[in-house]
Amino acid sequence: MTPDLVLPAWLTPAQRAALVALADRNLADHGDDLLGLVLSGSAGRNCATEHSDLDVMVVLTDAAAALRSTVHSPEVDEIVDSWTDLLTLAPFGSEHWWYRWSYAWAPVLLDRTGGELAAAVRRQAELSPEEADAVLIDRDRLDGWINFAYRALTNDRDGRALEARLDAAESVPWLLDVVFAIVGRVRPYNKYLPWELRTHPVDGWPTDELLGLVQRSLDGDITAVRDTFLRVRSACAAYDEQRGHTRTTDMIAGWGDELDLFASPGGG
Incomplete structure (x- = not known):
């Protein structure tokens, strides 16, 4: 039957x-x-x-x-x-x-x-608030993304174009884990990233803008790294407010003066 x-x-x-x-x-x-x-x-x-x-x-x-x-x-x-x-x-x-x-x-x-x-x-395919905290903080995906982004910026500052491009590209998987964890979702397989973003957009990350930042980062565009940092910092502030803690914003703040490099090519 x-x-x-x-x-x-x-x-x-x-x-x-x-x-x-x-x-x-x-x-x-x-x-x-x-x-x-x-x-x-x-x-x-x-x-x-x-x-x-x-x-x-x-x-x-x-x-x-x-x-x-x-x-x-x-x-x-x-x-x-x-x-x-x-x-x-x-x-x-x-x-x-x-x-x-x-x-x-x-x-x-x-x-x-x-x-x-x-x-x-x-x-x-969903993340509980506790699971999201674990991905972002305990498993260091947020700190890891900042680390690769920072390395890309320092390499660019010091004239190492290839090294900057490699670090910018390597930062992308960490970034995607952060973006999806913040909204309580498991990051999609690369094959389905554009499909998911277009059929199930991520709050706070307009689809074309996010895909553009990903592509530009893969191309080694240092401006994209800085633009992405501003979005990540804003998203983390909203996430912490919703969660009732300051764990992600504290992690970002822990980078101290090194964050100056995200704002200015001559910093850090």
Whole structure:
């Protein structure tokens, strides 16, 4: 018996047929142990190309998942996920941290848990206030971004153009962690950064401006580094006010007189 699937409107007939067949097979194989199906990857975000496959997370009870393994094919990847794994939130920097964004904005095709599965999927890609603090402060992503940005500025000041460009480019991943943590979201994979910013904008960071700052930083544009610092400092002040602490603004202030270089080419 075909389960009641909720299929995104943008899927092609061939994709829809493949997903129905997958659901039928898993229901036949697992019965009540099949808890749900989630569509990730490009197809789940309406940005598939002719080269894209279907990435489907098959959520099973722990006992059933222990007997299954992920199956890859050119058309469909069936990624087995146990209920416990879905409910487990990997901390930043851990082995499974990067897997969390695979759930971001991913359509739930089938939820046989009365909504608990859908809520767990959303939670994977969200950061609690405590998790955001951990990314920004305890895991040093804010301080790390300032460090690379500062190194780019000192290299530029001292006439080391290549070194300045390398540090400016290396600062970008740290910056993106900061930008998304401040708004309580897991940073997207690079492949999906423009898509996420355009379909789910980040408060305080106009999409084209943020993408422009990223591109200019990758190009070694020192002005972009300074412009980004002003935005980061403002965003951190608003974040601290919302959180009721001063941890991010204190971290920035801890750089002392070295911050002068962010304001003037001749400082520091």
